[in-house]
Amino acid sequence: MSLGVSILALMRASLLTTMRYRANFIGEAAMAVAWAAWTTAPLFVVFDQAPTLAGWTAEEALAVVGFFIIAQGVLEALVDPNLRAVVEHVRQGTFDFVLLKPIDAQLYVSLHRTEPLKLVHCLVGAGVVAYAARAVDAGAVELLSATLLMLAGLTLLHSLWTVVVSSAFFFVKVDNLSWLIRAGLDAGRWPVSLYRGVVRFVLTFVLPIGLVTTYPALALRGELKPSAGLGALGFAVIFAGLARIAWTQSLRRYSSASS
Amino acid sequence: MFRAFPTLLRIGLAEAVAYRAELVIWVLTATAPLISMFIWDRVAAEGPLGGWGQGEMARYFLLTLIVRHITSSWVVWELNENIRTGGLSPMLLRPMHPLVFFVAQNLAAMPLRAVILAPLMVGVLWWRPELVWTPEPWTLVLGLVSAVFAWAIAFSAQVIFGSLAFFSQQSLGLFNVYFGLWSLGSGYLFPLELAPDWLRQLLLWLPFRATLATPVELLAGLVAREDALGLIAAQLVWVGVFVGLAAMTWNLGVKRHEAVGA
Numbered sequence: 001m002s003l004g005v006s007i008l009a010l011m012r013a014s015l016l017t018t019m020r021y022r023a024n025f026i027g028e029a030a031m032a033v034a035w036a037a038w039t040t041a042p043l044f045v046v047f048d049q050a051p052t053l054a055g056w057t058a059e060e061a062l063a064v065v066g067f068f069i070i071a072q073g074v075l076e077a078l079v080d081p082n083l084r085a086v087v088e089h090v091r092q093g094t095f096d097f098v099l100l101k102p103i104d105a106q107l108y109v110s111l112h113r114t115e116p117l118k119l120v121h122c123l124v125g126a127g128v129v130a131y132a133a134r135a136v137d138a139g140a141v142e143l144l145s146a147t148l149l150m151l152a153g154l155t156l157l158h159s160l161w162t163v164v165v166s167s168a169f170f171f172v173k174v175d176n177l178s179w180l181i182r183a184g185l186d187a188g189r190w191p192v193s194l195y196r197g198v199v200r201f202v203l204t205f206v207l208p209i210g211l212v213t214t215y216p217a218l219a220l221r222g223e224l225k226p227s228a229g230l231g232a233l234g235f236a237v238i239f240a241g242l243a244r245i246a247w248t249q250s251l252r253r254y255s256s257a258s259s
Numbered sequence: 260m261f262r263a264f265p266t267l268l269r270i271g272l273a274e275a276v277a278y279r280a281e282l283v284i285w286v287l288t289a290t291a292p293l294i295s296m297f298i299w300d301r302v303a304a305e306g307p308l309g310g311w312g313q314g315e316m317a318r319y320f321l322l323t324l325i326v327r328h329i330t331s332s333w334v335v336w337e338l339n340e341n342i343r344t345g346g347l348s349p350m351l352l353r354p355m356h357p358l359v360f361f362v363a364q365n366l367a368a369m370p371l372r373a374v375i376l377a378p379l380m381v382g383v384l385w386w387r388p389e390l391v392w393t394p395e396p397w398t399l400v401l402g403l404v405s406a407v408f409a410w411a412i413a414f415s416a417q418v419i420f421g422s423l424a425f426f427s428q429q430s431l432g433l434f435n436v437y438f439g440l441w442s443l444g445s446g447y448l449f450p451l452e453l454a455p456d457w458l459r460q461l462l463l464w465l466p467f468r469a470t471l472a473t474p475v476e477l478l479a480g481l482v483a484r485e486d487a488l489g490l491i492a493a494q495l496v497w498v499g500v501f502v503g504l505a506a507m508t509w510n511l512g513v514k515r516h517e518a519v520g521a
Contacts, residue, residue: 038439042295045449050302176284183288190294194301 006103007111014114021117028117032073032124039189040065040128054193059135061191063217066128067150068189071212073121074154075182078114079161083178085113090168095254106247109165110158129220138220145229146219152236153212159236159243160207166243166250181207188213211235267360271367279371286375289327293379295448296320300387308453314389315481319450321383321390322475327447328372330410330470332365334358335434338421347516358418358509365414394480401487402478408494412470415501418509425512446472452481466501469494 043065047058056064086109089095098112099105133143164181168174188209192200203210215232218224275282299316302308311319338361341347350357384390394402420437423430442448444458444467451459451472462468473490476482482490 034439038443041443042448045454046298046302048455049308049453050305053301053305176281179288180284183290186291187294187297190298195297196301199297 003107006107010108010111011114011116014111015116018116024117025120029120032120035121036069036124036128039069043189054191056191056193059132060217060221063129063132063136063220064191064213065189066125066130066132067153067213067216068209069125069128070122070150071125071154071157071185071188071209073118073123073125075157075185076121077116077118078110079158080178081113081115082110083161083165083174085109086165087168087174090254099251105251106162106244110162132217133220136221138222142220142222145224146216149219149224149229149232150212150216152233153208153216155236156208156211156239159239162243163246166246169250169254185209191217205235208235208239263355264359264363267363268367271364272371274364275368275371282368282371283375285333286328286372289331290324290379291442291448292320292324292327293383295323296383299449299453311450311452312389313387314392315479316450317383317387317390318392318479319475319481321380322479323447323471324379325376326406326409326471326475326478328376329369330406330413330474331372332361332410332414332417334361334365334414335417335421335431337361337364338418339424339431342421342424342512342516351513351516362414392480394478397484398477398480398482398487401491402474405474405477405491405494408491408498409470409474411498412466412494412501415498415505416466416470418505419501422505422508422512425508425516441467441470444468445470446475452476466497469497 040062043058043061046053047061051057053061086095089098089109098108101108129146133146138146160181161178164174164177167177184207187195187199187203187207192203192210192214195203200210211232215224215229219229296317299320300313303311303313303316338347341350347357350360353360416437417434420430420434423433427433444451444462444465446468451462451468454462469490473494477487477490
């Protein structure tokens with residue numbers, strides 16, 4: 001079974017589950033818009049007091065919020081539900097059935113409980129980004145590099161979650177940990193350059209939400225140095241590799257429920 | 260009931276200690292004021308805003324974090340869970356009100372929450388030592404009284420939304436909407452002093468300020484003496500409204516409670 005076929009099959013299964021409750025779509029869409037308004041409100045209060053902050057205007061910071069909303073949407077659609085399902089599998093012993101399937105286990109657990117409905121948040125986030133892009137007069141090159149960096153950032157997030165899932169084989173109950181990380185990621189709604197010292201370092205390299213939201217926004221403004229952009233891409237690849245290693249190593253430590 | 264209360268507090272404390280790792284995580288997830296503190300510190304660095312320098316900002320948000328935690332409760336989730344699973348039925352059989360049990364559980368966890376917060380407080384103090392101030396006795400007294408009122412409003416609000424679980428599956432969703440409005444209107448994410456004028460006018464008529472900003476600003480010494488009593492009076496009105504509503508939804512809900520054994 002090729003990779004593409006497996007991914008399509010997994011997506012189709014999630015989509016069919018969602019379609020059963022398609023009336024929820026309208027509710028979710030309304031929630032997404034309300035949530036986006038809630039997320040941007042503090043930004044308007046801040047920029048009401050200071051027209052520019054650490055070199056960011058309100059419109060430019062709005063791009064950061066847009067990418068933040070997209071990242072949250074991806075978390076809620078792809079990452080979080082799958083994480084919760086894996087923790088449940090490990091706790092109940094059904095993870096053995098996952099390992100028996102003729103498909104890469106990391107790929108399977110990353111996609112098997114997707115909630116496509118939550119991707120509505122990504123649409124709303126994309127709308128916010130589009131508005132900001134018009135305001136800063138972004139051209140094709142800027143849009144393309146911003147998209148690339150956003151994908152790199154989302155890869156980073158996924159890798160971070162893979163590490164959390166891997167720790168489930170040792171600590172079992174890690175779904176609370178995901179709440180803690182979510183609280184930390186909340187800092188990503190602001191440009192990372194507004195933070196100083198240790199906080200900025202953590203938000204760039206440890207909980208790399210700064211890379212997910214601020215770097216694409218910088219690229220949109222055309223102010224990201226090519227070296228920094230390439231560095232971010234390289235960092236994402238390395239982080240994904242490390243996450244893969246963490247996953248395979250922990251799998252080796254997994255003593256199944258039946259043995 | 261009064262004889263049982265110390266025992267209930269002991270049970271609550273034992274519970275909090277038993278689940279201390281989870282408690283640490285729950286305390287640390289409600290650290291949004293710290294993020295706001297960093298951002299507003301940056302804003303204040305560009306020039307003081309109406310008398311708010313970096314020291315005042317740090318003081319405001321540190322107190323926001325503390326007051327948020329000493330007035331917080333989680334009874335909405337407890338009620339929701341117990342109503343859904345029927346766990347409430349044995350509680351209703353006890354010779355005391357189930358809410359007394361939840362109040363004790365809530366209050367007993369406070370000391371442990373304070374201990375968990377302590378390192379964060381020390382960190383903020385070390386980062387911005389200029390936040391230190393000498394509170395006047397009257398602001399301290401009024402601030403503490405106001406914090407008790409704030410807790411009463413927050414707890415009653417959660418009882419109201421928790422009791423909605425008697426009627427609807429969506430009670431937690433409704434509570435999340437309330438929480439969203441609350442975080443914008445209570446001074447949790449930004450000081451209300453610095454909010455746009457229209458929002459401040461609107462908030463005069465809403466309960467959110469009374470649950471957080473009032474005690475925080477009183478304790479921080481950011482309220483003029485002639486305004487203080489008005490703010491406390493507004494809080495008292497909201498305590499009355501929320502306790503009344505909570506009693507009403509609870510009583511209506513228990514009447515139609517049909518879980519196993521009820």
